[in-house]
Amino acid sequence: MAGACVCTWILADAVKSFAGKQSFADLRFGILADIRFVYTVSMAVGAAGAGLYLRERKLHRKTRERLATRITTLEKGIDPARTSSLLTSLGQTRQEDE
């Protein structure tokens, strides 16, 4: 609670110092208030997030494929009757199970 009060006081003090003055701060507030600018940034962040997600998912599947074969071989050495979940090597549902 005390922290929130201190933050509010500091912010209020910072805004007071801009009152009635023309400065670069006006320009910055202007850009942030421009809805088109905000929209473009949101779209760019969203697209970058989706792109990163897809790339990460692809890498994750490749890792799964690489490690699953190794784990299966090692575990079969300990338990030859080891049963499987019958997913594909990429860890996805088989077409006939869809």
Added chain:
Amino acid sequence: MTPQQLSYIAQSIIACIVLLWMLLSCLPALRLDIFRQQMFAIRDELFDYAAAGNVAFDHPAYTLLRKSMNGFIRYGHRLSFFQLMITLCRWHFSDEKPVSRWQKQWEPALATIDNGDVKMKLGEFHTRSMGLVIGRIVSGSPVILTAIAFVALAALCRGAWKSTAELYYVAAEKTLRAFSIHPDALEDEALRSASHS
């Protein structure tokens, strides 16, 4: 209509398409991956527990647990409230009735284990895997989530709870039972699924 307005409309349509793709394709795929990943982790722990010599790999309790986990991993994509309701309706309206295999096999299999700690640990593996299954069904259904919220609120008013987690589990169990969803029936389905190759 000005070119600027047309541009806004095009941007909005693209944004809506992307949002729908995320909600209807990416999110369910992510939820399924998380469920399978967590079930694989429990299955691996069970394997390590058996490899440490606590229980034999050919012991009926181990093979049953492993089979049920395999079934849940394989058919995790079908574990939804909607699919369950279809299955329950099929059982209700047709001659095809559920065969209660799980209870018939699980209890006698556990009874053959003399060590109380091993028995308790295997029970714990079973509880954890069922917790994941129930969590997946509950979190994927707005209908059940709403019903749970009401049941939890009622329990909260009565003061019959010790922790938030307990409140959630009790509410989830009561709600699922109200919808005639019994954990044993899910196990039976998993076993039946795992038996098909």
